[in-house]
Amino acid sequence: MPLTRDFFDRPVVDVAPDLLGRTLLRNTPDGPITLRLTEVEAYDGETDPGSHAYRGRTARNAAMFGPPGHAYVYFIYGMWFSLNVVCGPEGKASAVLLRAGEILTGTPLAADRRPKARSANELAKGPARLATALDIDRTLDGTDLCTGGDAPLSLLDGDPPAPERVRNGPRTGVGGDGADHPWRYWIADDPTVSPYRRHVPRRRATTAP
Template sequence: MTHPPRPAEHPTEAVADPTGTARSRLDRSFFLRDAPEVAPDLLGRVLAVDTGEGTVELRLTEVEAYFGANDPGSHARNGRTARNASMFGPPGHLYVYFTYGMHYCANVVCSPDGTASGVLLRGGEVLTGHEIVARRRATARRGVEYARGPARLASALGLDLTHDAADLCAPGDDAPMRILHGTPPAPDLIGCGPRTGVGGAGADTPWRFYIEGDPTVSPYRAHVPRRRARPAGDAPNGPAGGARPR
């Protein structure tokens, strides 16, 4: 297991919090770096979301970086579209998308405006708002499952397409969404490896970062090619045919 170096020049790298900055917000300059650099530095940070139900705070434990139009695993690989436009926007905003006809996933946009750089939020530990999250994630058997995986994380925080392009660095103490400094893990507790479910040329890119041993980190799953649907007359196991449901 390799461990990425933490950016020594960034003032928020300290594991301890002697100056009491854990509750202060990350500003936009934090996200001006490219996604592969921002991603490991997001571990241990706290994403706070205010809604009509109350506030949920979540400590980030697992993330993945996607960077530029040449990244074969990125939504930006085929250029800018209405769906991925927020990923090309200014840093410090959310890029939220809808997938598989039922789930939402959230990314933090990085790099200068126009770069298409983002960090997928894959897992986290709920710190506050447990009762709110328990209602949203009623099927979860244990608390560690509330936000283990990107769709579960978005559900726990109540995120959907109305939050796409939301500004995480908006001024004012009443901003409804923000990322706090939190307490980053020690460098030797940061693991990295291939991104979950990414195949092809980007399959081996080690841009998935996580806190070693944390129970809220989702299990790694390699890419599984989808089977092409068969014509109905060629179905071997009955009239339904097509690819096996997943």
């Protein structure tokens, strides 16, 4: 069964841990892939400087201001996509970044898209890897994840972990004033959770003086 609109129409820090263990279903042109979520991060557009929506609505983040339960997909670092689920009431732009998971079915399809993965655990171990494995790009931005069935992308109820298995800590790669929030959630000891990396400010090579 798909998760309901009401599931996502709650504070983002409540929805995020509740997404662990849920099933993400991606119907690709070549067939379905399912994934069990093991790692997520919450971004609160109202109060959180780490959120893409903190400075207001733009063309890129428009989906975050729409109804809950829809996808927000963005392009990053010139080559990757990341998948989020919009949470909270329409107009309050919060979202959960889906960071990692365990591929349950359609593993050959995922492996074809991730030729550099050295094990099944690496197929979706990180937000860009997850998006690559599941063939997710900006054409899915704004799509409804509560439809189920043959929809291109949906979130189903799945198999949540026992509450004592849920861990939380600071978010990966988030610096500045948003770094303090312990809004990364993962399943303890799960081999598909990505390694934590602290934010490192980096500047591209400048042109010669």
